[in-house]
Amino acid sequence: MAAHTSRTGDPFDNAEPATKSRTGNEKRATRAKRATSYDVALLAGVSQSAVSRALSPGAYISLELRDKVLAAASQLSYQPNAMARGLSTSRSRVVALFMPNSSNPIYPFVLQNFNERLRKVGRQVQLLPPVISANEALAGMLQYQVDGLVITAASPLALSKAITRRCLAADIPVVLFNRYFQDLRVSSISCDNARAGAIAADLLFAAGHRHFAFIGGPERTSTHIDRCKGFVARLEALGAAKPLMESVPYNYDGGYAAAMRLFSRKDRPDALFCANDMLAIGAQDAARLGCGMKVPRDVSIIGFDGAPMAAWAGNSLTTFQMRVDEMVERAVEQLMLAIERGPVAPQRIKVASELVIRGSAQIPKGFDVSTANRRD
Amino acid sequence: MAAHTSRTGDPFDNAEPATKSRTGNEKRATRAKRATSYDVALLAGVSQSAVSRALSPGAYISLELRDKVLAAASQLSYQPNAMARGLSTSRSRVVALFMPNSSNPIYPFVLQNFNERLRKVGRQVQLLPPVISANEALAGMLQYQVDGLVITAASPLALSKAITRRCLAADIPVVLFNRYFQDLRVSSISCDNARAGAIAADLLFAAGHRHFAFIGGPERTSTHIDRCKGFVARLEALGAAKPLMESVPYNYDGGYAAAMRLFSRKDRPDALFCANDMLAIGAQDAARLGCGMKVPRDVSIIGFDGAPMAAWAGNSLTTFQMRVDEMVERAVEQLMLAIERGPVAPQRIKVASELVIRGSAQIPKGFDVSTANRRD
Numbered sequence: 001m002a003a004h005t006s007r008t009g010d011p012f013d014n015a016e017p018a019t020k021s022r023t024g025n026e027k028r029a030t031r032a033k034r035a036t037s038y039d040v041a042l043l044a045g046v047s048q049s050a051v052s053r054a055l056s057p058g059a060y061i062s063l064e065l066r067d068k069v070l071a072a073a074s075q076l077s078y079q080p081n082a083m084a085r086g087l088s089t090s091r092s093r094v095v096a097l098f099m100p101n102s103s104n105p106i107y108p109f110v111l112q113n114f115n116e117r118l119r120k121v122g123r124q125v126q127l128l129p130p131v132i133s134a135n136e137a138l139a140g141m142l143q144y145q146v147d148g149l150v151i152t153a154a155s156p157l158a159l160s161k162a163i164t165r166r167c168l169a170a171d172i173p174v175v176l177f178n179r180y181f182q183d184l185r186v187s188s189i190s191c192d193n194a195r196a197g198a199i200a201a202d203l204l205f206a207a208g209h210r211h212f213a214f215i216g217g218p219e220r221t222s223t224h225i226d227r228c229k230g231f232v233a234r235l236e237a238l239g240a241a242k243p244l245m246e247s248v249p250y251n252y253d254g255g256y257a258a259a260m261r262l263f264s265r266k267d268r269p270d271a272l273f274c275a276n277d278m279l280a281i282g283a284q285d286a287a288r289l290g291c292g293m294k295v296p297r298d299v300s301i302i303g304f305d306g307a308p309m310a311a312w313a314g315n316s317l318t319t320f321q322m323r324v325d326e327m328v329e330r331a332v333e334q335l336m337l338a339i340e341r342g343p344v345a346p347q348r349i350k351v352a353s354e355l356v357i358r359g360s361a362q363i364p365k366g367f368d369v370s371t372a373n374r375r376d
Numbered sequence: 377m378a379a380h381t382s383r384t385g386d387p388f389d390n391a392e393p394a395t396k397s398r399t400g401n402e403k404r405a406t407r408a409k410r411a412t413s414y415d416v417a418l419l420a421g422v423s424q425s426a427v428s429r430a431l432s433p434g435a436y437i438s439l440e441l442r443d444k445v446l447a448a449a450s451q452l453s454y455q456p457n458a459m460a461r462g463l464s465t466s467r468s469r470v471v472a473l474f475m476p477n478s479s480n481p482i483y484p485f486v487l488q489n490f491n492e493r494l495r496k497v498g499r500q501v502q503l504l505p506p507v508i509s510a511n512e513a514l515a516g517m518l519q520y521q522v523d524g525l526v527i528t529a530a531s532p533l534a535l536s537k538a539i540t541r542r543c544l545a546a547d548i549p550v551v552l553f554n555r556y557f558q559d560l561r562v563s564s565i566s567c568d569n570a571r572a573g574a575i576a577a578d579l580l581f582a583a584g585h586r587h588f589a590f591i592g593g594p595e596r597t598s599t600h601i602d603r604c605k606g607f608v609a610r611l612e613a614l615g616a617a618k619p620l621m622e623s624v625p626y627n628y629d630g631g632y633a634a635a636m637r638l639f640s641r642k643d644r645p646d647a648l649f650c651a652n653d654m655l656a657i658g659a660q661d662a663a664r665l666g667c668g669m670k671v672p673r674d675v676s677i678i679g680f681d682g683a684p685m686a687a688w689a690g691n692s693l694t695t696f697q698m699r700v701d702e703m704v705e706r707a708v709e710q711l712m713l714a715i716e717r718g719p720v721a722p723q724r725i726k727v728a729s730e731l732v733i734r735g736s737a738q739i740p741k742g743f744d745v746s747t748a749n750r751r752d
Contacts, residue, residue, distance in 0.1 A: 093520075094502065094520070100488065100491070101488075102484030102485050102487065102488045103684070105481050105484070107484065108478030108481070108483065108484050109478050111478065111487075111503075112476070112477075112478045112506070115476070115503050115505055115506060116505070116506050118505075119505035119506065124502055124503065124505060124516065124520060125502065125503040125505075126470065126500055126501065126502045126503075127487075127491050127500065127501045127502075127503070128500075129491055129492070129494070129495035129500060129501075130488070130491060130492050130495065140500065144469075144470070144500060252684070252688055256689065281688065281690070282688075284690075285688060285689045285690040286689075288690070289689045289690065290689070308479070308628070309685060312628055312657065312658075312661060313632065313661045313662075313665045313666070314657070314660075314661040314664070314665065314690055314691070315690070
């Protein structure tokens with residue numbers, strides 16, 4: 001499997017220094033002088049009972065008071081006793097999953113895969129509730145003594161990052177799924193997005209297209225950035241004009257609206273690479289139904305993810321299929337390593353997606369899909 | 377809210393007698409002479425250590441031995457101590473959800489709704505793993521001391537029924553979501569499926585159609601049975617010919633294949649009612665792309681569920697939108713009643729779905745959708 005992933009160099013060249021508690025010796029030192037609930041109460045200026053209630057979901061406490069306690073607990077790297085026991089001896093055997101958004105139809109399969117694979121290692125999946133703050137997320141994880149956390153890309157970016165930081169500080173193992181943060185040292189599993197972007201550029205250019213556009217999601221997500229980067233860089237290498245760019249919510253309506261804008265321009269594009277399938281299906285409907293264009297005669301469209309709807313006869317979308325099964329396998333591997341052996345060197349793992357040729361994009365003469373999908 | 381649901385008469389007329397432990401007095405009696413792990417070991421003819429391992433996921437024990445122990449535990453209504461404590465004092469504050477299938481895109485929204493609503497009552501959602509037997513499911517629920525279980529229709533029928541029986545016997549509160557079992561006394565929340573079937577018949581008949589077909593899912597599911605029953609009964613009342621019937625898996629391919637069969641007949645139907653949106657979208661693609669028909673000129677198609685894809689411009693599916701939010705609200709109400717107050721009289725609750733008119737079915741002159749959707 002190693003051959004299928006890329007781990008060349010230190011992927012964290014730009015990352016901020018590791019938090020103190022991530023190195024073995026210092027971590028043990030931290031544990032030796034573990035803070036007590038009394039220390040937390042003292043620092044927060046509240047009663048010990050308030051500390052206890054702040055860490056018990058469902059217990060009556062004002063949000064303000066809870067925030068005060070959690071800030072102090074975080075500052076002291078405080079872990080409630082139950083959690084401390086959980087870390088050293090018995091565990092909850094529960095892995096939390098953060099996946100509050102349900103708009104991308106690939107995620108039910110991600111969830112099903114995690115559910116199946118975690119069962120095989122004796123763990124059950126608990127959903128992190130749709131929390132509004134990293135403090136609340138941390139309180140829940142401590143209360144339920146979860147073994148670790150998987151944060152998927154189907155979650156708000158800034159909140160996910162804040163939760164990741166809090167977990168790192170509290171020594172709760174975290175793995176990011178289909179996302180990574182440039183500046184945080186935490187294991188992640190992503191598609192090989194830049195490579196896919198380059199393949200899309202190759203395919204569309206070789207088919208004779210010269211007017212390109214990229215329809216992406218929110219601009220700061222790693223999926224958007226890397227898929228875009230690979231596409232743009234390869235087009236530049238091929239000597240093509242810069243693609244037009246759209247950044248919209250990752251859904252059908254976003255894709256439809258972006259494509260309507262693009263097709264209303266004088267320099268309307270004849271080749272679209274979309275950062276997910278919902279965007280691509282929306283863009284295709286905009287082309288056909290909104291603008292009376294024929295696909296792929298008037299415009300070629302390529303998506304990303306391999307959602308089931310891409311295979312429907314009415315969509316027949318050429319797309320990059322995420323290898324969900326393999327990605328989840330690697331994510332569970334990384335998480336279980338951290339759970340069972342303690343802090344590990346974080347890995348930024350890329351799993352290649354698979355180009356699936358259907359009817360939405362013109363195919364260059366002599367194009368060989370197996371070459372595009374060769375994993376080496 | 378009461379006005380929106382129907383609870384007339386005893387919905388359990390045909391149900392088997394309640395299990396002994398469901399009545400208050402006898403339940404207390406059962407608890408007084410609670411079986412111990414020694415009793416279970418004796419009956420199963422195994423060691424007490426084997427009993428303990430059989431109830432601990434991840435512990436090494438043969439499947440054969442575990443089955444033997446679980447059979448004995450079930451016979452004696454044995455509950456491990458941790459579970460017994462959980463029932464009487466502190467609770468795990470976890471609700472298990474059984475939803476192993478991911479093919480219907482309405483279920484991510486069901487999951488998100490449960491996650492949000494259970495958070496409000498201080499509970500977290502744990503997924504029941506993709507178990508292969510009711511014994512395994514029960515062992516997991518005992519081990520994790522879940523407060524209760526929601527079984528959704530996105531799960532195998534026979535297995536779900538077996539799990540429900542085991543939960544009833546073990547006094548674990550259960551609520552069925554989008555499904556019920558005719559012969560089990562357990563609370564359930566469903567759409568008002570028969571009513572929707574009748575409305576579909578009215579609409580299609582009034583639009584002038586006379587050749588009807590019903591494309592359903594597996595024949596023994598309550599969604600199939602009730603949607604079909606309401607459709608067929610109303611057509612009969614209108615004096616129409618019996619509809620042609622198809623029963624296929626609840627997905628796009630099933631709908632496509634069923635429609636291709638129907639449209640290849642000499643007496644090809646001109647009006648389809650499909651038991652879910654994936655079937656309807658598949659049927660519509662079969663009509664357009666497989667048979668060169670125009671929708672709704674040549675055939676009217678109505679779906680069920682209100683999946684996001686039904687609203688896509690390329691599908692524009694007339695459908696019955698499940699009120700997921702209200703259904704989940706009622707399900708959580710029922711479950712929390714049972715969790716907090718002990719055994720309650722089971723309710724079979726129906727929540728009306730909402731007819732949403734789009735482009736896939738001809739609309740009769742003067743048709744008033746608000747009349748069809750009136751909830752009284």
